[in-house]
Amino acid sequence: MNEFKKLVFSGVQPTGNLHLGNYLGAIRKFVALQDGNDCIYCVVDMHALTAQLVHEDMPNQIRSIAAAFIAAGIDPKKHIVFNQSAVPQHAELAWIFNCVARIGWMNRMTQFKDKAGKDREQASLGLYAYPSLMAADILVYRGTHVPVGDDQKQHLELARDIAMKFNLDYAEHIRKAGYGVDITVGKEPVHAYFPMVEPMIDGPAPRVMSLRDGTKKMSKSDPSDLSRINLMDDEDAISKKIRKAKTDPDGLPSELDGLQGRPEADNLVGIYAALADTSKAEVLAEFGGQQFSVFKPALIDLSVKVLSPITAEMRRLMADTSHIDAILRDGGERARARAEVTMKEVRDIVGFLY
Secondary structure, X not given: OOOOOOOEEEEEOOOOOOEHHHXXXXXXXXXXXXXXXXXXXXXXXXXXXXXXXXXXXXXXXXXXXXXXXXXXXXXXXXXXXXXXXXXXXXXXXXXXXXXXXXXXXXXXXXXXXHHHOOOHHHOOXXXXXXXXXXXXXXXXXXXXXXXXXXXXXXXHHHXXXXXXXXXXXXXXXXXXXXXXXXXXXXXXXXXXXXXXXXXXXXXXXXXXXXXXXXXXXXXXXXXXXXXXXXXXXXXXXXXXXXXXOOOOOOOOOOOHHHHOXXXXXXXXXXXXXXXXXXXXXXXXXXXXXXXXXXXXXXXXXHHHHHHHHHHHHHHHHHHOOHHHHHHHHHHHHHHHHHHHHHHHHHHHHHOOOO
16 A cells, blocks of 8 residues: 545434534535545444433434435445444554543543533543544544544544554554555654544535524534424424524625624524525525515525425434344444454554454
């Protein structure tokens, strides 16, 4: 091998209902990336334990994420769709990476600080160390590219740091075993076993905010179901939520500057633009000067048009889960085969007998 083959990896946690923000910010991009790329899409069920240890119905949460992938247009035959726990090599590599990563690196992870809150002593070790597992998720396939949002850029940097330290610490072992690729990092030549993962940022990602508070991201964990449009919502639910979405007394401006200081108006215009695959400026050119009583029905119609086919297919797949289970089994087998190639070489590099 004289270069790393391009491979796209990404995953979604099976916690709570997938919503419009998940679709516009991630899943729709996954679908687009299929063209011209080798893609692996994972339901990261092991990561779900860091958010909530005991889940009442983890199997169906896993299935619902896979159903959303398939319903949105991901092809599980050309690419791989599987759940993380079906491939034990993720956890095996994560342990090696736990030994490679430094405590100081983990201490800088802002998401741990945010999620652990003030009582960090009561946070789980899994929550603290999960960026190491995230690095293993990508690198067990020697993934080269990951579509990321702003909240995951720091974790991708950590994955690069872990990969680089492994490459440098085991440089002689890698070369002696006949593995690795000659790359340049900065100006330094490195004989690398793991690639330096690159983020895939295709233009500004739509930042979908709560329908009840335009200053907060749309979230699965928000106690108010009115704050989000779930991918399984029917037409009536979508209509109700958009009609009840918080706005302000003023009409829509004709220019982008007019959205400043109006987070709810900005959010609804942004959602329309993302669903229509256009720009906020073009939305305002069409609806500027009109009241929300005119704009909201148009947003409802557009939302239903885009989401209804996905919702219908998700409902069909979840009504009889045998098809989804078969996809996950097949994906798991193919993912394990790829991951085991990496782990055999990593065990050899590290010096394990097997």
